[in-house]
Amino acid sequence: MSDEQAAPTPAGSDTAKGQARQGGTSGKGASGSQTLARGLLTLEAVAGQPQGLSVQDVAQRLGVHRTIAYRILVTLADFRLVVRTSDGRYRAGSGMVTLARGYAAGIREAALPVLRRTADELGATVALIAAEGDEQVAVAVVEPRTVSYHLGYRVGSRHPLGIGAAGLALSSLRLPAPGEPAGAAEVRERGYARTFGEIEPGAYGVAVPLHTADPGLHLCVNLITTREDVADGAVPAMLTVAEELSALG
Structure with a gap:
């Protein structure tokens, strides 16, 4: 991040980045690596949004069905990497602190x-x-x-x-x-x-x-x-x- 990184992130830029990266993981590679890639993209997207993301938000960013997005979020929540709040949105969880340390x-x-x-x-x-x-x-x-x-x-x-x-x-x-x-x-x-x-x-x-x-x-x-x-x-x-x-x- 550089010296003048004060500019706010343009709306939709994270979405574009996620979709671009997803393009590199949506081929016929091993299902395990694709699942991992989706999980990491989800974690990155949630961590980058202080207001959190809904299941539908994640599904749209990954280009997958809501059911798949929900399963990814639940798995991340099991490891406390994300947390579901009262408004139904997912935000970065306490497990992120451990990773950062x-x-x-x-x-x-x-x-x-x-x-x-x-x-x-x-x-x-x-x-x-x-x-x-x-x-x-x-x-x-x-x-x-x-x-x-x-x-x-x-x-x-x-x-x-x-x-x-x-x-x-x-x-x-x-x-x-x-x-x-x-x-x-x-x-x-x-x-x-x-x-x-x-x-x-x-x-x-x-x-x-x-x-x-x-x-x-x-x-x-x-x-x-x-x-x-x-x-x-x-x-x-x-x-x-x-x-x-x-x-x-």
């Missing part, structure tokens, strides 16, 4: 207090962003409690790698290669990325790559703000925070 060898949980402190000190939203293939995804997002107005975005937000401050910071962790995003080499040299308006108009981003003990784990700490002075003044603090978070890995 295991992500990135516990760095996410350990990073949260540091992100909270930094967000409050700088008066801007601060996040831990990870590279997953050719995408960047927000794995922890903390909004400041010290200001009345700020930009924000949800955990799980995704953008292509290489755009925005976080995308450049993450790209800089890879070996130099022809065709890499413009600016990645500069980030390697100066240690941080700073962008403006690359994803969200009017938003500044400052991101610093983490150098953990695991070379395969590509993470960065990222800040978004609408104020240029905050972005400029945040660089020293963000560099210090990145060192602190790198030590956790």
Whole structure:
């Protein structure tokens, strides 16, 4: 997820994504793998909707009968990954917390207090962003409690790698290669990325790559703000925070 991920998810975008991915699992593959794929798509869809999804919503997203969607949701509920609320809709369950704690060898949980402190000190939203293939995804997002107005975005937000401050910071962790995003080499040299308006108009981003003990784990700490002075003044603090978070890995 990148520096300017404050833009709300367009209505129907999750549906489109689910239908696109379903297209890759709807062939004549093994029924077990298709069932697993449907379950994972359902879990991703429910987790991405704070208001929850109904059985019919899930059926439409997967392109399956309501009975199949219901069975998938019941199975996920058995493992507490989703929960059925009084309005009949399904929302993310407590089992998701357990899964999240295991992500990135516990760095996410350990990073949260540091992100909270930094967000409050700088008066801007601060996040831990990870590279997953050719995408960047927000794995922890903390909004400041010290200001009345700020930009924000949800955990799980995704953008292509290489755009925005976080995308450049993450790209800089890879070996130099022809065709890499413009600016990645500069980030390697100066240690941080700073962008403006690359994803969200009017938003500044400052991101610093983490150098953990695991070379395969590509993470960065990222800040978004609408104020240029905050972005400029945040660089020293963000560099210090990145060192602190790198030590956790």
